[in-house]
Amino acid sequence: MVYKSVIIFIKIIKIIIIITLMDGQGYKSLAFYKQSEIIHDFTVEFVKLYINPYSRTKDQMEQSARSGKQNIAEGYTQKSIESKIKLVGVARGSLEELLNDYQDYLRQHNLKFWEKDSLEARKVRALVYNRYNCYKFYKDYNASAESGANVMICLINQTNQLLDQKLRWMEEQFVKTGGFRENLFKKRMEYRKGKR
Secondary structure, three states, rough: HHHHHHHHHHHHHHHHHEEEEEEEOOHHHHHHHHHHHHHHHHHHHHHHHHOOOOOHHEEEEEHHHHHHHHHHHHOOOOOOHHHHHHHHHHHHHHHHHHHHHHHHHHHOOOOOOOOOHHHHHHHHHHHHHOOOOOOOHHHHHHHHHHHHHHHHHHHHHHHHHHHHHHHHHHHHHHHHHHHHHHHHHHHHHHHHHHHO
16 A cells, blocks of 8 residues: 555656746746747748738737747647647647648749758758847848748758657657546545545
């Protein structure tokens, strides 16, 4: 009986540690959040330069970029891992929508798509490893619509890969440790057993 209580206590401590690490503003140091911030800033500038200001596409691209960033932030302030998974999944979906907008832009304007392993794409992918990765390292690529759209395709693909990894990890944690309500219920049952 004591052994079971110790095991449950350890699991609860692990959950508390995970929740603590994921709470607050710790998300701002995560690579995929930083990248989503760059994507948002870059997209706002891209649409100012290359998209008709009265078009629905402008609003949709700005909203998708914003949603990608904001849903990561909102997800990481949630207590339940289910809510985190849901909101990070929404961020992932928003960035996928934005990726399609950039691909559509290149196709509809007969502009060149960079090959995945082209010199240009590799240079952009390497930027993410800069310790101080921020928008200023990318903004010069907005000098042309072709390079701007291709840079965003590279960065969004990188960010989506990171989000996919994080979602898999969170799903594994949920399967192993259970959800917030489930763990509160376990604590409640343990408390009630102890009172008898």
